[in-house]
Amino acid sequence: MTNKPSFWRKYRYQLSGSVLVLPFWFLYQSMTPVFPPAWPAQQVGDFEITPMPLDLEQPYxxxxxxxxxxxxxxxKGKIGDIRQGYVNIGPAPLPLGILQQTEDGILHGNxxxxxxxxxxxxxxxxxxKMWVTIxxxxxxxxxxxxxxxxxxLK
Incomplete structure (x- = not known):
């Protein structure tokens, strides 16, 4: 009777080594993101705004x-001059009264x-269209x- 090694016994060191390499691959991917191109800048009052989508996927x-x-x-412009800012996508901008009812659409950052x-x-x-209301x-x-x-629009 021959004792044939199992898949795990035969390849355990290679599999273990690949598990140790995978975190470095994911770290590299997270440190080098690729974004779509930014859209044209527009003057909005004292502010000049350039929007950029973070991906080309449909909404989630x-x-x-x-x-x-x-x-x-x-x-251009100082972020500190903004009391509140919202973004929505649709045929028309949503009124501030509706935008204030939820936490979605609020500008946040630095x-x-x-x-x-x-x-x-x-x-x-x-x-x-994408609408920015400030x-x-x-x-x-x-x-x-x-x-x-x-x-x-795909």
């Missing part, structure tokens, strides 16, 4: 609502970039919109 469910992640870079889970429909339509400490409401690129 977050707290029982569909959202799309963006980073907004403020090239002076280098504001992150937002933009309120979005389940799928994008050709008539949808209220300053003086009560001034500013709104700007960007056309959605073809890559997001």
């Amino acid at each position: 469910v977050h707290h029982e609502a569909y959202v799309k992640d963006f980073m907004l870079m403020f090239n 002076r280098h970039g504001q992150h937002v889970h933009a309120i979005a429909p389940a799928t994008f339509a050709a008539t949808d 209220e300053t400490w003086q009560g001034q409401q500013l709104t700007a919109s960007w056309e959605l690129p073809e890559t997001l």
